[in-house]
Amino acid sequence: MDLNRLETARLFHRFGFGPRPGEFSGAISAGVSVTREKLFRNPGTDRGLLNVSEPTITDLGQRPSPSDPSLATFTSELRRQNIDLTIWWLDRMVLADFSLQEKATWFWHGHWATSIKKLNYALPMYKQHQTLQKYALGNFDEMVSAMLDDGALQFWLDGQENTAKSPNENLARELMELFTLGVGRYSETDVKELSRALTGIQVARSNGNIAFRKNRFDNGTKSILGSTQNFDRKSAGKFLVSQPNSKRFITERVWYRYMSSQYALPAGNKLESAFESREIKELFLALASSDAMRDSKYELVKSPVEWFVAVCRALNITPSKLNKDSALLNFLNKLAQVPFDPPSVGGWPTDDAWLSSASAQFRASFATWLVAKGDISPIESSAPGERVQKTADLLGVVEWSARTKSALEGNIKSSQRLILLAICSPEYLVSA
Amino acid sequence: MDTVTRRKFLQLTAGTSIGTAAAFLSLEEIAAAASARPLASGTPILVIVTLYGGNDGLNTVIPFKDPIYYSSRPDISYKQESILQLDSQFGLNPAMNGIANLWKGGKVAIVRGAGYPSPDRSHFSSMAKWQTGSPITNSKSGWIGRWIDSQPDDPMLAISLGSVLPPLLAGEKKVGSALPLGGLVIPQGTIGADFRKLSLPSTSDSKLRSLAANSMKDLFNISETITPILQRPEPKEIELPTINGGNAGGDSNLSQQLNIVSKLIQADAPTRVWSVSLGGFDTHANEANAQSVLLGSVSSAIDKFLTDLKTSKHGSDVVVLVYSEFGRRVVGNASMGTDHGTSGPMFIIGDKVKGGFYGDQPSLSKLVDGDLSVTTDFRDVYATLLEDVLKSPADKYLNNWKGRTKFFKAR
Numbered sequence: 001m002d003l004n005r006l007e008t009a010r011l012f013h014r015f016g017f018g019p020r021p022g023e024f025s026g027a028i029s030a031g032v033s034v035t036r037e038k039l040f041r042n043p044g045t046d047r048g049l050l051n052v053s054e055p056t057i058t059d060l061g062q063r064p065s066p067s068d069p070s071l072a073t074f075t076s077e078l079r080r081q082n083i084d085l086t087i088w089w090l091d092r093m094v095l096a097d098f099s100l101q102e103k104a105t106w107f108w109h110g111h112w113a114t115s116i117k118k119l120n121y122a123l124p125m126y127k128q129h130q131t132l133q134k135y136a137l138g139n140f141d142e143m144v145s146a147m148l149d150d151g152a153l154q155f156w157l158d159g160q161e162n163t164a165k166s167p168n169e170n171l172a173r174e175l176m177e178l179f180t181l182g183v184g185r186y187s188e189t190d191v192k193e194l195s196r197a198l199t200g201i202q203v204a205r206s207n208g209n210i211a212f213r214k215n216r217f218d219n220g221t222k223s224i225l226g227s228t229q230n231f232d233r234k235s236a237g238k239f240l241v242s243q244p245n246s247k248r249f250i251t252e253r254v255w256y257r258y259m260s261s262q263y264a265l266p267a268g269n270k271l272e273s274a275f276e277s278r279e280i281k282e283l284f285l286a287l288a289s290s291d292a293m294r295d296s297k298y299e300l301v302k303s304p305v306e307w308f309v310a311v312c313r314a315l316n317i318t319p320s321k322l323n324k325d326s327a328l329l330n331f332l333n334k335l336a337q338v339p340f341d342p343p344s345v346g347g348w349p350t351d352d353a354w355l356s357s358a359s360a361q362f363r364a365s366f367a368t369w370l371v372a373k374g375d376i377s378p379i380e381s382s383a384p385g386e387r388v389q390k391t392a393d394l395l396g397v398v399e400w401s402a403r404t405k406s407a408l409e410g411n412i413k414s415s416q417r418l419i420l421l422a423i424c425s426p427e428y429l430v431s432a
Numbered sequence: 433m434d435t436v437t438r439r440k441f442l443q444l445t446a447g448t449s450i451g452t453a454a455a456f457l458s459l460e461e462i463a464a465a466a467s468a469r470p471l472a473s474g475t476p477i478l479v480i481v482t483l484y485g486g487n488d489g490l491n492t493v494i495p496f497k498d499p500i501y502y503s504s505r506p507d508i509s510y511k512q513e514s515i516l517q518l519d520s521q522f523g524l525n526p527a528m529n530g531i532a533n534l535w536k537g538g539k540v541a542i543v544r545g546a547g548y549p550s551p552d553r554s555h556f557s558s559m560a561k562w563q564t565g566s567p568i569t570n571s572k573s574g575w576i577g578r579w580i581d582s583q584p585d586d587p588m589l590a591i592s593l594g595s596v597l598p599p600l601l602a603g604e605k606k607v608g609s610a611l612p613l614g615g616l617v618i619p620q621g622t623i624g625a626d627f628r629k630l631s632l633p634s635t636s637d638s639k640l641r642s643l644a645a646n647s648m649k650d651l652f653n654i655s656e657t658i659t660p661i662l663q664r665p666e667p668k669e670i671e672l673p674t675i676n677g678g679n680a681g682g683d684s685n686l687s688q689q690l691n692i693v694s695k696l697i698q699a700d701a702p703t704r705v706w707s708v709s710l711g712g713f714d715t716h717a718n719e720a721n722a723q724s725v726l727l728g729s730v731s732s733a734i735d736k737f738l739t740d741l742k743t744s745k746h747g748s749d750v751v752v753l754v755y756s757e758f759g760r761r762v763v764g765n766a767s768m769g770t771d772h773g774t775s776g777p778m779f780i781i782g783d784k785v786k787g788g789f790y791g792d793q794p795s796l797s798k799l800v801d802g803d804l805s806v807t808t809d810f811r812d813v814y815a816t817l818l819e820d821v822l823k824s825p826a827d828k829y830l831n832n833w834k835g836r837t838k839f840f841k842a843r
Contacts, residue, residue, distance in 0.1 A: 169716075173554065299640045301640055402634055424627065
């Protein structure tokens with residue numbers, strides 16, 4: 001395996017959403033370090049995103065009663081906003097120049113996994129998305145602080161039900177287990193004490209605004225992980241992030257989603273120390289520069305959204321132009337991954353979970369539908385004899401197996417079919 | 433429901449089926465029915481129903497004679513007269529008529545206080561412990577997955593409904609298959625032949641690339657046998673109301689899943705294990721209505737499933753297992769709900785089952801850290817199912833676990 005191609009492909013597919021036409025071969029000529037430097041460079045204004053217009057997401061207020069004639073307008077507007085929000089994000093993923101940022105936001109969405117299914121309203125989800133965008137490559141301490149003020153997260157994990165009189169542990173438990181420390185790194189007493197510190201929040205569901213109510217807050221001292229003080233959500237959040245286990249846990253999660261969910265983060269790695277200051281971009285950069293990038297055992301399956309966005313980038317497809325009849329969301333739904341709708345607070349599964357026979361079937365149909373709408377000119381304009389290799393370069397595939405090569409070579413006269421098979425191949429589906 | 437849910441999307445787009453979107457991937461050419469190797473009558477079949485979110489066991493099998501039950505959760509306890517009485521002390525949630533009737537017929541075993549040592553109150557690690565069957569040491573394979581590893585290659589052996597495979601069916605070397613709700617479409621003609629080529633093994637394949645190729649191979653195998661059966665008309669799925677406990681995984685249409693399983697069993701599908709699920713049991717708030725709607729759905733879906741199968745030659749071969757990752761806290765919270773707890777009841781249902789209670793009821797006066805104690809290890813139940821239903825040596829798949837629960841009739 002050509003390790004420069006491997007590392008370049010990983011930079012594109014894991015730290016971003018895949019190469020656009022010409023980018024991969026350009027990067028191979030430029031070399032790995034230039035490619036990495038370019039990937040991590042913040043362009044200031046993302047010119048690609050200038051083509052994405054913000055969705056119109058408004059506060060729809062309380063749901064009208066069943067007898068109220070305005071109910072029909074309300075439900076159709078609710079549906080429109082939810083769909084627009086989802087498609088808008090897909091557009092961003094496809095059209096952004098600064099792909100590192102979009103991919104990191106996607107990672108954090110899976111980390112704080114909040115679902116629109118419980119919120120119902122688009123506005124709180126839109127606001128949460130803005131928070132995740134803002135801190136995606138920023139400081140983790142600031143992110144945790146902002147997320148504890150996020151109405152969507154609070155509502156999702158019953159924060160509004162958590163009062164001094166009777167705490168609701170949902171948010172406290174997930175905050176330690178899934179968001180900051182990792183399972184087994186706290187006791188049941190810590191969960192109970194932390195939930196007391198998080199009391200006092202009320203959420204307006206339709207807009208995600210939160211209010212702190214002093215009379216709902218538990219104003220006593222709490223003992224969390226051995227420290228006793230009158231914690232509130234701000235100080236408790238900061239305290240959790242300051243724990244060495246938060247450094248370890250976030251490093252593990254980034255490793256799990258960006259490098260390997262099959263192999264644990266190796267002992268003695270230098271990644272944790274790169275996250276000492278809790279600067280997220282530093283951690284990503286350390287991982288993107290690590291030796292692991294050239295170790296072929298760390299393969300990863302592209303999740304359905306990652307696969308779809310990568311295909312769109314390679315074939316110049318804009319998601320919002322596809323969604324005339326909701327077919328796009330239908331496909332993503334069948335593949336069990338729709339942005340803003342993770343299956344649970346643990347986020348989406350990885351690797352083999354996406355490799356069921358059912359997914360294979362839906363992916364084949366989805367790919368067929370997509371390719372017909374894509375720009376295949378980069379392949380069409382090349383000589384038939386070069387098309388198999390050109391397709392690998394277009395898509396950012398390290399190398400074809402003998403099996404896939406043989407299937408592709410039978411289709412060099414039809415660029416469309418060639419690309420269809422290529423994007424369904426194991427070599428594309430799995431990021432080598 | 434006022435949100436665009438997964439099912440809403442499907443309804444919205446009912447006119448845009450995959451078949452019409454991609455002409456040559458249509459359903460029009462259907463492979464022959466499942467007749468090549470029908471499952472022999474008398475071969476036991478295990479149907480696993482996973483309730484995601486942590487079902488509140490105390491409001492499922494209710495100790496209505498215990499005053500502590502009422503004093504612990506005044507807002508969300510059930511009055512004795514509304515409960516479906518099973519014996520002088522216990523009754524089922526009022527919504528569980530179907531299972532109450534099966535109980536009267538002597539077909540329901542209820543294992544009380546089921547769990548594992550040092551309960552973990554996290555949805556994800558607790559569900560992982562239940563699904564791997566390995567609560568002490570971390571395991572990457574599921575308890576059924578390890579059994580699949582030991583069987584001859586067969587994509588039909590163990591099938592999960594839905595498009596994502598639960599860890600339960602993942603072995604070290606092999607995995608079960610997933611079957612989506614709705615028809616399957618297979619690529620036809622020359623493009624179909626090319627897809628088939630992509631599913632061939634390649635010596636340069638890594639582990640995941642080889643799994644990716646394999647998933648396509650299974651797609652062809654499974655589609656050819658199952659597609660025709662799924663085309664039979666299905667009842668409209670039951671719409672569950674918006675509930676407040678839906679963030680811990682699981683599917684939402686149990687009756688539809690079981691309906692498909694029932695048709696496939698009747699068609700002699702050579703499948704030994706089926707996995708279905710229902711989510712929404714994470715009732716931190718406003719529990720009473722949400723949980724009873726869900727339990728009602730579980731109860732009626734299982735009752736209908738077994739009734740449908742009664743006339744089939746496999747009717748007596750089916751054993752249904754129902755479990756959830758944990759029970760809930762004894763004392764209710766201020767949101768008319770309950771927080772994550774520990775043990776809960778397991779249900780084993782079928783003609784072969786010797787109905788009754790198994791395992792001791794955890795005492796409400798002797799709580800461990802505010803929670804119910806664990807009186808039966810779930811591995812006792814798994815071991816019994818592996819031996820009596822899957823006819824396999826349980827020790828091998830459960831790390832030499834020795835406990836058993838005798839809830840099957842003597843043969």
